[in-house]
Amino acid sequence: MASTSPLPSVAYLGPRSSYSHQAALECFDPAKYTFEPRAAIADVFTAVQAGAVAYGVVPFENSTNGNVVFTLDLFCDRTRSFRDTFVCGETYLDVHHCLLSSAASLSSVARIYSHPQAFGQCENWLSANARGVERIDVSSTSKAAQIVAGDAGAAAIASRVAADVHGLRVLAGNIEDSADNTTRFFVLVAQPALRAPVSKGHGETDKTLLSFTVDHEIPGALCDSLKVFKDFGLNLTSIASRPSRLLPWNYVFFVEFVGHSDAQHVQAALDELKKYCLNLRILGSYRDEQRRRGQGYRDSERRVAGNGKAS
C-alpha cells in the first residue's frame, strides 16, 4: 500500500461530506481506517487497482434516478485498466436532499447548483417551488454547497451534513421526490481472494454481479442468457446495460442475482451461461445488505471489513 498512514485507507468519491463519504463511514470503522477523497469515480477505481488504497467506495444506483452510468462504464473496463478490481461489499444510504443557501429565503435565489442526479431526484419539488430558477450542473452535491457558500444569490441541493460543513442555511429539507430515496454503493477491492467467503448457516444471502455481452447477430441471445438464471433458480435483483463501444448498438449487460459465485449451483449456471454469452466477467460476490436493512444493520457490527475479517 502506498499510503503513509499506519492504518489501511479507503478511497471514496469526494469531496468530504459527500454521500460516498457517508457510505464509506457506514462500512468502515474510523478507528481502524483512514479515508481519502478522490475527485472522480475513475480515480477511486485507479487507486484501488494500483493498490494505493485498501478499498474504494463508489455509488452504483439510486432508487429514484437509476444507475450511475459512470460506474457502469468503469466496470465495462473497455481499456482493460481495472482487471483486478472487484466488488466485495455493498451498502445502502438513505439520501435526503436539502436546499441550502446563505440567503434568508428562496425568493432571493436566482441560481441553483447541484449534481444532475440530485436535480433529477428533486424534480417535483423544483417544479412546484423553483420554476424558472436557473439550474447549474456541477460535479457533486458537496461541490455545489461549496460554490454557494460565497454567493448570496445562489442555492445548492445537497445534504444536511454539507450545510454544517459550509455554514449554510437549510431553506427546505427533504425535498426529494420519493421518501424512499436510497443510493446503493459498492465497496471495491483489488484482490478477488479478499471477497467475502460463502456465508453458511447464518441465514444471510449473498449476491453476485456479472457483466457479459451477447452476439447481437443471434436472435434471442439475451433471452437465452437470462433463461439460464431462471433454469438454475437464480433470482435476478438488477439488470442494466451500456453501449459496448466496440460496435454501435451493441451492449454490455450487467446482471446481479442472489447467490455466491463459489456456490456449486451458481458455478453450474455460469458454465451454462458461457454457451450463450461472450466476455463473461464475474465482478464480485458480496453480502446482500438490502435484505438486512429491515433488521437494524446500522446497529450491528460494521460490515465488509470493520471487524478485521473479510465478511
Next chain:
Amino acid sequence: MASTSPLPSVAYLGPRSSYSHQAALECFDPAKYTFEPRAAIADVFTAVQAGAVAYGVVPFENSTNGNVVFTLDLFCDRTRSFRDTFVCGETYLDVHHCLLSSAASLSSVARIYSHPQAFGQCENWLSANARGVERIDVSSTSKAAQIVAGDAGAAAIASRVAADVHGLRVLAGNIEDSADNTTRFFVLVAQPALRAPVSKGHGETDKTLLSFTVDHEIPGALCDSLKVFKDFGLNLTSIASRPSRLLPWNYVFFVEFVGHSDAQHVQAALDELKKYCLNLRILGSYRDEQRRRGQGYRDSERRVAGNGKAS
C-alpha cells in the same frame, strides 16, 4: 393547432443549431413545416401532447453514451401527463463533436463547457489533450457554444454548425471517441391514428417500442416476459430500464423489437405478454431507419411526413 403559421410545426430540443434541430431537418421538409426550439425535452412532450405542434423531435439514444434517461423518464409518464403522445418515426444522425473557441489555441483554454453526454463521448480525446482543464456541464452543446462566444479563456464541445452560428474557431474536429458516434432521435405525435401504416411488399421493416413493469415478487418475471418475444420470433433491437419510482428497486422496462403492433403475430405476442407483465403500453410503431442507413436514405424522399403521407 395553436401555431399561427399556416404550416404545421415541429418542436425540437433547442436551441437552434442543436443536434435535435438537425435531426428535425432530416425528417421534415422545411418548405412544408416550421420548426420551434424548446428549452427541455419535457417541453417538447408537452407541446406535442397539448396539440401546440404537429410533431416533436427528441433524442433517445447515443451509440457511444447510451440512453437519454430524460426521454426514458418522460415515456415512463409517471404523472400520466403524456398519455396521447406516441412515437411515429425515428432518425439517426452522425454526431461529430468539435472543440470550439474564440481563442487561437488550446493552450489559452482554462474551461470547457458542454453537455454531460458530449463530455462522455469525448473522454479519450479530453484525457489525452485537456487533462486538468476544468469541465462545466451545461444543458446543451449549442448552449455551450453560445456561452464561450463571449469568453476567450473558454472552449465548447459542440457541432461544426454551432461554430458557424456563433462565430467560433474549430480548434479540433471530430474529437469523439468512436468514429461511429450516432444519435437516434424519435419523432413524437399526439395521435396514435397517425402512426405509419404497416408496410407491405416494400421490403421495409417496422419496429415497435413498448414499456412495461413486472411483478418483482415473482422470480424470473422479466425472463418470462422476454421469452415471449423469442417464442413469437420477434427480434429485440433495444432494451432499457428506469426506476418505476413507485417502489424502490422496481423498474419500468423498455423493449423495442422488429415488427408492427398492427401485425397479427405481434398482436398474438402482446396478448401472451400481458400474462407476464403489468402496465404494458405500446409507445408506437415506426419504420426501421437503421436498416435503411446503408441504402442512401439521405437522398431519398423525406421520411415520416415530408411528402404529406404518414409513411
